[in-house]
Amino acid sequence: KGSEGKCFSAGDDLNEGDEYPEGEDTTQKILSLPRNKPIIAAVNSWCLGEGFIYLMLLTDIRVAGSGARFGLPEIAYAMAGASGSSRLSLHIPRVWANWIALTGEKITADQALQYQLINEVVPDDEVFERALEIANMIASHPLIAIQTEMECLKKCPEMTSEEAITLTRELYDRQLRIYHQEPDAKSGIDHIKGK
Template sequence: MSNTYQYILVHTDGPIAHIQLNRPKVLNALNRQMVSEILHALESFDQDNDIRVILLSGVGRAFAAGADIDEMAEVHSTDLELLNQFTDWDRIAWIKKPIIGVVHGFALGGAFELALCCDLLWAADDAEFGFPEVNLGIMPGAGGTQRLTKLVGKTKAMEWLFTGARITAKEASQFGIVNKLISKEVLFEEAIKFAHALAKQPPIAIRYIKEAVLKAIDLSLYEGMQYERKNFSLLFSTEDQKEGMKAFIEKREPDFKGR
């Protein structure tokens, strides 16, 4: 995919797609066009059969410092209702391929919401997260109150959202917000290495696992189990299932084709 975007950079590395937030002069502050560009790139890579994993990161000193306040300062509530800007955020949740967020510096406000949209999060050991919206007289609107609460529970989410306090990388790891803490010097190198390992996994199984896990967040245990069993059964119609089990019996590495 050629880079035809104004606020993001995109490139591919074999089966890995990279999307980088690219407004470094304003610490990658998220405006509506940038979010639209992120969604377009995600959906394009999701439909590209050569891509198996998507990496999302930021250029410069931070992942992103938050939403673009200049864009929002004079907006009226009825304007926001008509803009319906959060439909783009809803569609990010529809991406079927695994998204790995790679966070260095700050991920605040809308940037933290974007990070929480990722399936896995790798963070520099000095990264900071947080929802400072309350200090502006507002609150998260792109899923922050919901995703954070589902991850860490009501009481801790209330504390962080009420105070706007910064969440250290260590705290984020302790509360299950991030998967890995890595020295910032090797953060991207290690994330890319992991992405290439993940890209060798069977793509259809990865997709069905992602679907089932996301259902587990919202459904009852019984409903989630039914969804899991449906996906389990469907995988037995794939060539990858036959290859995986044949390779196991023959004591060799499988070669998954995503079929």
């Protein structure tokens, strides 16, 4: 959610200079942070530049208000590639990634939904509430199941089919062991059986 509800992210401050700070890339630091719970974006108003890139890289579910606008204006400022637009085609169909990165035009929330950038469009004044509803829906499931799915969703796309099958079996077995070790834990199988 944007600060004070004004906008999700208007992008970088172009007055901060034209050089990256020395040392490790901030993006890599952020991406390497371990996380086993989903991040839900509540996008209102503008979502541009770096904010747009981080939206794709760091969020798992995205809800936008009908008035939201998305884009990569960097090309108009001779800053092409500075925001990692090359990653765009990993998240949305390549033809739309090309359009967004090369034209610099902003797209509407409905277009973002069509391009599979976001999950849902809701009225502007319902964005945050809808994101909370989704968060509560997810939080109603057992934590170990959420963590297992998050690990699968993160790792499996970069694996071969065989590696992914092996990982999912290992994670499922780990999940069952945890269910049997914790007295208050209830597996989905027990739930179905009515135990």
